[in-house]
Amino acid sequence: GATRTSGLCEVTWARVESAIPVMRYSRGNRQASGNNMMCSPYSPESGVRTFTGSRSASVDATFSDHADDCTDNGFPRPQGYVMNLTAIANGEPPIPPDGWFKYVNFSAMADGLLGQPSPNLVFYFPLLPQNFSAYGGSRYWTMVASPRPDMQGGREQDVWFRFQQLRCSGARLAPPCELVGTPQYYDTYWFSNSPITDRWIRPELKANASGFYGNLLAVKRYWDRELAAEGMMALSLPDTAGTNGSWLTDQALFSMVRSMISRDDTWHPRYGVLPGYGVSLQDGFQDTFTSTATAALEWGMFPYARGVIDNWLRYYTRDNGMITYRAEELAQSGRMLTIYALYRDYTGDAQLLLHHFGRIRAHAQWLLYRFGDALRNFPDPSDPRHGIIAGGDEGDTFVAFYERWGDQPQGHKYSCHANVYRGFLDLGRVLREIGEESGREDVAAHASELLAAAPKMLAALEASLAKTVVPTSNPRAPRCVPTGADPLDAVDPGPPHARQGCLGDFRGYPELMYSGALTAELADDLFNHL
Secondary structure, three states, rough: OOOOOOOOOOOOHHHHHHOOOOOOOOOOOOOOOOOOOOOOOOOOOOOOOEEEOOOEEEEEOOOOEOHHHHHHHOOOOOHHHHHHHHHHHHOOOOOOOOOHHHOOOHHHEEEEEOOOOOEEEEEEEEEEEOOOOOOOOOOEEEEEEEEEOOOOOOOOOOEEEEEEEEOOOHHHOOOOEEEEEEEEEEEEHHHOOOOOOOOOOOHHHOOHHHHHHHHHHHHHHHHHHHHHOOOOOOOOOOOOOOOOOOHHHHHHHHHHHHHHOOOOOOOOOOOOOOOOOOOOHHHOOHHHHHHHHHEEEHHOOOOHHHHHHHHHHHHHEEOOEOOOOOOOOOHHHHHHHHHHHHHHHHHHHHHHHHHHHHHHHHHHHHHHHHHHHHHHHHHOOOOOOOOOOOOOOOHHHHHHHHHHHOOOOOOOEEHHHHHHHHHHHHHHHHHHHHHHOOHHHHHHHHHHHHHHHHHHHHHHHHHHHHHOOEOOOOOOOOOOOOEEOOOOOOOOOOOHHHHHHHHHOOOHHHHHHHOOOOOOHHHHHHHHHO
């Protein structure tokens, strides 16, 4: 039958518990509680679990496993402020600073989303039985964090909060349940409301239900409009014995929403959020661009893809063809050329590429230079490194190269070479078409450069692999495709298979597969060996 919570906009704890696995530890200080937070804006990578925000703000609202305010914005703290002051207001004993692990069952907390794909967060805080109460049931708190959907040029992110406590008659927080007291609403800051005093803000200006639910509705309307404007595809995945298709669909869609809100001022990229990888020095990380642009194109989110590509070419690709980042990542650089070609193929829009043609050409010619360097440095065709582009696929390794004044050998990774080859092939074809359509001789000439190099690069790759593929004694995986063309001791010490990458490479193998340059047999060999 109906209960006092039947009409509330949230699922029951029993449904949450059946759907959400136990929360994984997200780093930070496990022992922090109350007003001591798991995460800290003053420490890197310090325990961010989830985040919410808007496209227009420059920062996001981040939370820890315990729903702490990770960037110390001044949000209402769930334990030390809301729960503690509510307990006092209700005549219960205050929770001492060292008493929270006897009050909240942190190991049973859960988080989720409210109103998918809107980025509204919900946290659940099961409470432990207390000796001051004779109540035989169980209690829990919920916190909903609903971001202001459009900050309209404001750099900071406003968030509306609702806290409410429920008491359940069943075991393990099972219904029937009812509200304890009344819900509490906060507009971003702790001082916008209080369960115990009016001293912080004039009573008539306290955050209230109409503000919270009005924002919740505005969030839904905003994201309904944004995603409709993208014209993106809709997924319908079946549920199987081992996979929940509905959850996968929700996860995929919300990943795109989070990609959009994590960007600074709508379009500028961020590698992550704060505290941690959201620092500005990571903005030009090549993988952020290639993964985002690829996902947007494959989802059919062409307005988003155009904005991401335009921003990248406008602010993060330099006039000399290099990237606004601390080091090169050659496989990703090759992939960029393919992305530009895919954009034109999928949308028919040639104007974006023509507008940024100077930088696109400079970037591609830098890679042509690196291919020529590979031919010059290893002129002997019998050497597996002949014609295989040398360079890094991971930007973090750059210090090792400049510290050795150029003497540090660079690896000849197949993933780098294959993606540059594929980029030349794809972009060359598209630029040839654009050059003919627009009458641009410079575009057509550059297309010819790329298309002349592409078959030579593929021939070099195939010749090198013919020399380096390693036989195994395993009939189920008779051959191993190595990571690169270098001799066993040239770059990486270690067991022979590891030195040639036959035990796997966290970057090399996925990037190599993305290039589509392997034969079907070698692609099977790669997966079979792994």
